[in-house]
Amino acid sequence: MKQKLTLLLSLFVLLSSTFAQTSQPSKKDSRRLLGVHLDAMDVNTPQGWKDNTTTKSLSGLKNQDLGFSLSYWKLIRSKVDFSTKATMIFHNYSVVDRNVYSTSYNQLGLEIEPTLNVKAFEDNYTFNAFVTAGVGAGLYSNKFGAYVPAGLGLQANIGNSTYILLQSQYRFSLTNTVMKDNLFYSLGFLGNMADVKEKPVKLPTPPAILDRDDDGVADADDKCPDIKGVPALNGCPDADADGIADADDKCPSVAGVEKYQGCPVPDSDGDGVNDEMDKCPRDIGVAKYEGCPVPDTDKDGLNDDEDKCPAVAGPASNQGCPVIEKKIIEKVNFTARNIFFESLSSTLLDKSKKSLDEVVAILNADKLLMLSVEGHSDILGSVELNKKLSQERANSVKDYLISKGVDAKRLNAIGFGSANPIGDNKTPEGRAKNRRTELLLSNH
Numbered sequence: 001m002k003q004k005l006t007l008l009l010s011l012f013v014l015l016s017s018t019f020a021q022t023s024q025p026s027k028k029d030s031r032r033l034l035g036v037h038l039d040a041m042d043v044n045t046p047q048g049w050k051d052n053t054t055t056k057s058l059s060g061l062k063n064q065d066l067g068f069s070l071s072y073w074k075l076i077r078s079k080v081d082f083s084t085k086a087t088m089i090f091h092n093y094s095v096v097d098r099n100v101y102s103t104s105y106n107q108l109g110l111e112i113e114p115t116l117n118v119k120a121f122e123d124n125y126t127f128n129a130f131v132t133a134g135v136g137a138g139l140y141s142n143k144f145g146a147y148v149p150a151g152l153g154l155q156a157n158i159g160n161s162t163y164i165l166l167q168s169q170y171r172f173s174l175t176n177t178v179m180k181d182n183l184f185y186s187l188g189f190l191g192n193m194a195d196v197k198e199k200p201v202k203l204p205t206p207p208a209i210l211d212r213d214d215d216g217v218a219d220a221d222d223k224c225p226d227i228k229g230v231p232a233l234n235g236c237p238d239a240d241a242d243g244i245a246d247a248d249d250k251c252p253s254v255a256g257v258e259k260y261q262g263c264p265v266p267d268s269d270g271d272g273v274n275d276e277m278d279k280c281p282r283d284i285g286v287a288k289y290e291g292c293p294v295p296d297t298d299k300d301g302l303n304d305d306e307d308k309c310p311a312v313a314g315p316a317s318n319q320g321c322p323v324i325e326k327k328i329i330e331k332v333n334f335t336a337r338n339i340f341f342e343s344l345s346s347t348l349l350d351k352s353k354k355s356l357d358e359v360v361a362i363l364n365a366d367k368l369l370m371l372s373v374e375g376h377s378d379i380l381g382s383v384e385l386n387k388k389l390s391q392e393r394a395n396s397v398k399d400y401l402i403s404k405g406v407d408a409k410r411l412n413a414i415g416f417g418s419a420n421p422i423g424d425n426k427t428p429e430g431r432a433k434n435r436r437t438e439l440l441l442s443n444h
Contacts (some may be wrong), residue, residue: 031123031161035071037188040064041089043096046170046181064185065091067109073117073190081117081130086110093141097179109179111138113149128155132169145178147171161192308444309368321368321444328362329441332371335359336439339397346392348400356397359439360404368443371406373397375415376422376438378431383417391415397437 044059067089074082089109094100115134130153137146151169158164165188173181210219215228215235222235229236229245236245242255242262249262256263265274271284271291278291285292294303300313300320307320314321335355341347348356363369375390394413402408423430 031075032193033073033190034193035188035190037069037186039067040185042183043180045183078122079119083115085113107141109138109140111136126157140179143178145175147173163190319444324441332439332441336437339437341393346396348396363406370410370442372412372440374438376436377418378434379418379425387417390417
């Protein structure tokens with residue numbers, strides 16, 4: 001056994017020397033990586049394969065032993081890596097491998113494993129497959145053992161010299177009395193250990209360039225060689241940074257435009273809108289109206305921004321809208337008192353329609369007028385039912401007016417139920433007053 005182990009070690013050293021003594025890799029191939037790995041060791045599956053009486057299947061992860069590794073990787077040729085891995089694995093060697101009874105189930109194996117890894121492609125590929133072979137040795141629960149690993153791996157390049165590795169090995173034991181053959185799985189992350197530093201190339205010292213004002217413009221090209229300036233203006237200064245040299249700038253301390261010789265665009269009326277944008281440059285105005293004052297289209301003394309009826313003159317007390325004539329309001333109120341419905345229903349009675357036709361005529365005569373239809377009830381019945389019925393009655397009036405050609409946008413209908421009484425709900429007369437429909441005119 002010792003002769004076999006010595007032969008394998010010698011062979012591995014010879015192979016490593018052969019690869020190391022070939023032509024030196026280029027600097028881009030001289031990468032060195034450090035890695036961390038999560039490991040799992042399966043002893044049961046190889047033993048099952050050797051036993052003809054058992055089913056040939058792989059063990060699940062829960063039946064495997066876990067550990068972790070640290071590794072060092074060195075690229076020695078374009079498709080060949082040399083790696084060394086130090087592993088710590090937790091496994092019950094006494095019972096599983098040596099058939100010796102032990103009460104300790106947390107026995108520890110410490111391994112060192114140098115390998116050669118031959119890849120299918122160079123490292124600039126995103127995915128790369130490789131084969132692994134080497135030798136390994138370790139201390140397994142106070143006993144020395146050795147093995148030969150052979151397997152496959154997959155490398156994923158996720159950045160500049162950063163990789164994820166997935167490996168699977170069959171490890172042939174050289175010391176069967178210490179440990180058995182096993183399958184070994186590893187998931188690892190490799191990172192760049194150090195970049196190869198290229199020797200800096202010493203460039204010849206350029207001839208000295210005269211620049212008396214130290215503004216980055218050579219004196220030969222500097223129109224202001226004794227005053228620090230800016231390259232864009234051939235070395236001349238520009239204090240307000242408006243792109244116009246101070247010597248040509250009539251407002252050198254305030255940014256301006258070339259059209260006004262370096263001065264800002266003027267605002268003659270001081271309303272915040274410059275003359276080039278101001279349609280009323282001599283009158284104080286606002287930006288909304290391009291520098292002009294807010295208009296008063298209907299000339300009623302209330303400007304359009306505050307006038308609810310900007311096209312029709314009206315007093316400020318009515319927000320610029322005309323005052324609705326008293327006789328029209330009274331006619332609409334009279335109509336409201338003559339609106340009737342079927343009992344406990346929202347169906348309009350025919351005798352209500354004649355009065356409502358007069359309201360239609362009023363609305364058609366003045367297109368500024370709008371109408372709000374409000375339904376009210378007494379307190380008999382539930383609050384919910386009264387509110388629902390009053391809303392339906394208000395809707396019926398609104399629908400009738402729409403059917404007569406009144407624009408729906410000029411109408412509003414709302415039911416208040418018993419919320420706004422005008423009579424005493426304790427008396428029949430008071431409740432009769434509360435069961436009503438109100439028509440409210442407005443023009444804003």
